[in-house]
Amino acid sequence: xxxxxxxxxxxxxxxxxxxxxxxxxxxxxxxxxxxxxxxxxxxxxxxxxxxxxxxxxxxxxxxxxxxxxxxxxxxxxxxxxxxxxxxxxxxxxxxxxxxxxxxxxxxxxxxxxxxxxxxxxxxxxxxxxxxxxxxxxxxxxxxxxxxxxxxxxxxxxxxxxxxxxxxxxxxxxxxxxxxxxxxxxxxxxxxxxxxxxxxxxxxxxxxxxxxxxxxxxxxxxxxxxxxxxxxxxxxxxxxxxxxxxxxxxxxxxxxxxxxxxxxxxxxxxxxxxxxxxxx
Numbered sequence: 001x002x003x004x005x006x007x008x009x010x011x012x013x014x015x016x017x018x019x020x021x022x023x024x025x026x027x028x029x030x031x032x033x034x035x036x037x038x039x040x041x042x043x044x045x046x047x048x049x050x051x052x053x054x055x056x057x058x059x060x061x062x063x064x065x066x067x068x069x070x071x072x073x074x075x076x077x078x079x080x081x082x083x084x085x086x087x088x089x090x091x092x093x094x095x096x097x098x099x100x101x102x103x104x105x106x107x108x109x110x111x112x113x114x115x116x117x118x119x120x121x122x123x124x125x126x127x128x129x130x131x132x133x134x135x136x137x138x139x140x141x142x143x144x145x146x147x148x149x150x151x152x153x154x155x156x157x158x159x160x161x162x163x164x165x166x167x168x169x170x171x172x173x174x175x176x177x178x179x180x181x182x183x184x185x186x187x188x189x190x191x192x193x194x195x196x197x198x199x200x201x202x203x204x205x206x207x208x209x210x211x212x213x214x215x216x217x218x219x220x221x222x223x224x225x226x227x228x229x230x231x232x233x234x235x236x237x238x239x240x241x242x243x244x245x246x247x248x249x250x251x252x253x254x255x256x257x258x259x260x261x262x263x264x265x266x267x268x269x270x271x272x273x274x275x276x277x278x279x
Contacts, residue, residue, distance in 0.1 A: 005054045009039060012058055019068035022098065024091045027075045031068070035061070069099055070196060074182055081175050102200035105207050106174075106258045113167055113255070121160030128157060170259065177262050195265060203261030206253060213250025217243045 016035060020028045042057040043049040073096055080088035096103030182196035221243030253260070 005049075005051055008051070008054055008058070009036070012064065016064035016068055019064045020072050022091075022095045023072040024076055024088060027072060027079070027088075030075065031071050070194070073099070074179075074196070077175060078179050081179050100200060102203045105203060109207075109255060109258055110167065110171055114164065117160055117163035117167060120163065121157070124157035124160055174258055174262060177266065181266065198268075199261055199265040202264045203257050206260050206264075207257035210250045210253030210255075210257060214247045214254060215250075217250060218247035221247060
């Protein structure tokens, strides 16, 4: 490889590094090694490779900006899932939520559900520790966030941890499906028509439909309204009308969008065809 070819490779790898910004160092280093090795192997298979051969190899690889995110995300999620690596879990969560709208929706949805389950556990603990004083008052304030009175402490004390455990199982399943179905079939991964992109589009479609439905039906039925201080208020009988039920269904669709989007991509014939064809 002459000097001009080496400069071209270095320039390509520099673009790859910029496209992998935010990845964990070990994952970024492994991807860079794989790409360099792929380039060297492809050139070694040609007799007396020249600049034109290198240009052809790089064109076949594609622009790093088109495949780097998929490789980085998959490898970080895979390591976090298989090895229970907390650093990779956190990095992949931040990377996905900042790099795609679908990632932000999924992280926000699970984050809110975790926060609610944790708040229920904390409220129950406070009410049990100090049932006649500050504990009950703080528990009532936490429950008031949802516009409801505090539930029985023993019920929240059981339900909160169970909800946290159930959410963890769902998140583990969600990540496991991603690791199973979104595995890149080549280096680089296909930038179009792949399972991960398809699942992201479907998650966004379901979340958008659920959000629009719950807003339109909720305000139309009076289920969603604002009090005098312009704070959202939810009446106890908000599911008592047909539009209220539609609003509740839209809210449920919004909350379940990550799970429904993944299930849709698993059972969809289009997804199976894409996976079988190596896309």
